Amino acid sequence: MTKLELIRLIGDVLTEIDTRIGDLLPSDPRQRELQDLRLLLDDRQRQLSGKVFDDNTQAFQAAVEQLQGINKDIKRTIADIKNLQDTISNVNRFLVSLTSLMSTAGGIV
């Protein structure tokens, strides 16, 4: 996976989160929780956009595989409003893994 494909993957996750945010009422505290995660994820995507790093390393590819796995978990839980806490946990995991990848790969963050 290239840096651009990773940026697209993050875009897919942002779109998934936006749909869930839009399903919640503003008074629901879980909306705020998801919005805060969304803000952080969007910022990571923006930072990635302006950086150069080697996307050919094994470490990068392994980290991206992990992110793809977490995205599958997000997709699995996001459709079910009753599973919202699982979705929030999975998005958190995605964010942590992404932050770790960016710190390791390019000294970003």
Add this chain to the structure above:
Amino acid sequence: MAAQACTGRVDYRTPVTKFRDASAVVIETTKTYLSALNKAERDHYLRQQAAFQKQITASEINNVQVFSGDGIRTRLKALTLLSDYTELLYQLANSDAPTAIKGKASDLQTALTNLSGEVMTLGGEDNAGFKGAVDKVFPVIGKVLEVFVSRKIDDGIKAAIEQGTQPVNDLIDALKVDVEIAYQRRRSDFGTQRTMAINEYNKEFEKRELADAGKLRAYAEVISSVEDNIEAFLTAEPGEGLAAMKKANEALEKFAKKPKPSITDFGSFVDAMEAFSNAAKRAGDAVHNIQQ
């Protein structure tokens, strides 16, 4: 649609004209995307802060912009030169006035050299990929232009297509990455616009029996408008136009390399230009939505 005139020269005019016209559309849409990139990031930041009721800071408005002003300016100039290059190909195929064409080729060589110098002064990681591509590509295009300046027109168009295709495609690849990133960032902003519009409606809705019906209708219209913009935006990624340009460029090269193109070869070549023309139209139709 005769492949060869009675002189035995291959008639590139119609397909090269289509290539030039479709390239112009794709290059203009790409310029629009790149020009709007920093504005998109600023607006996105401001919308997010407003939506989540967070502080706005001047330094963060500066920080969120992906490319420097010089970075965007040089990319736009590179796109202009790419457009001038396709225009030159068009003139080579359509004109028998070698002096005028040699003059234009010489001017383009100078413009390339000047832009190359400007690009090399760009700093920042965000410009590294673009600088690398320019450093590799511009000297090669410069050598191709040298053929126009110093040799016969017939040699020029074949040389342009055979030797110029790879460097032109390398430049397209470098610009395509930037444009696709711009598209993804714009996509994120549209997501924010959508949730903002839905939240405004739902804040009024949560007032229950005290909700203002007129306001609810108005907010619903805003959501509808945002959804229309998103739908149109998702219709064509700008990178698709550039990818189609690259493919058409390769088809042009493949055709130019045929020593004696058949009617079938010519038909495939024309089909490739038609496909590019259609992709360019889609890109052109979608671009006005990024100004929403």
